[in-house]
Amino acid sequence: MAAALSAHAGEVAVAVAANFAGPLARIAEDFTAATGHTLKVSAGATGKFYAQIVAGAPFDVLFAADDETPNKLIAEGHAVAGSNFTYAIGRLVLWSAQPGFVDEQGAVLASGKFAHLAIANPKLAPYGQAGMEVLKARGLADAVTPKLVTAESISQAYQFVATGNAELGFVALSQVATPGKPITGSYWLVPPSLYGEIRQDAVLLKFGERKPAAAALLAYLKSAPAKAVIQSYGYGH
Template structure:
């Protein structure tokens, strides 16, 4: 009897242990806007711990991801840098209706690794004290579009145009500046102000009145429609730990 009771008890414990784990640990194919790649990598750690699932992350410009997804790329989740692209993918049948939501509001900065070059009002843009200004391609990257809007708002678009160095994505724009190929550039706050670290160099946090709101949305893509792990990722992005990490990187809600 004691042996039988012991075996039954172990069976119950085993069943309970299995019930606390995902039915199957899966890998989610995620396309993420370049500005959010580093925060997502941090969020992925908590997601894997909580669910057992892992992420395979590809980062780049939202516009380029749109073209790839429309052409049949097997991404299961898109974490975009705007809200227009997810909505367009839903309208065209490439994403799941009702799955789109805003996970962050992006913040634009003008940044240079050189201390003192960028002032707190962004007056350096009109000073002529630089040779190259990096900006992501405004046709592909919402942060690039926002940077051009700032130049227009300041009446500097024509004057600065000869100095513009256009990058494929916000990540490449950051690299142009960090490497010294451009003295300054429009990048995401999340790229220059990681949690717990001071900003290297100098920067201007651009007032949001100078550019359209960068509302960043996520959406479930059709290849992930029947995958529980993809749905779990979107749910986790709404969780308190994920929201805290997003806020720590300087994003608004």
């Protein structure tokens, strides 16, 4: 069986939004065990991947942090029409590595008790855009903007907070919600009513169109085991 699998095994070049890198690592192990196919994963900001794909980067599959980018890539001929689907609904949290720093209502944002708030670049990262929407909804955009530390991606925003370079920051719930473990530090799970729904879509790119392994990965993402992993990291579906 193993020999039969490896004889037809392929490698899938995957571009994945930084917030989904952790869940994908777990899914990849199960996928490889089930199919023999392996993944070559690059994690980063969705906007950056869009620019790379348009410039000819040889990715087979994109796991975006939004639904707009896959639609755009299809419209522009860089992705396969009809292959896109929503694999997760992202959840935004305001997080601090310090216990007790962030309250459960997010009132700390208006308190003036912090010098730096980390946020992913709103022009490149949907979670950064969502963070800005929250500040605007709370009427705090002008007051907080001078304190913003802009990161290239959501993973860099997380690093700024984790290392203490920013006291708090807007990150993805999946980055702090490790399955089976309590969330460290302190956090406010931002009500979805304060930001636009973060629909995260996957899409088959033109480079992966003739690769059975790429199609197999997208099919596996819809399976019950994969969905269970995605939910365990705090995503909606």
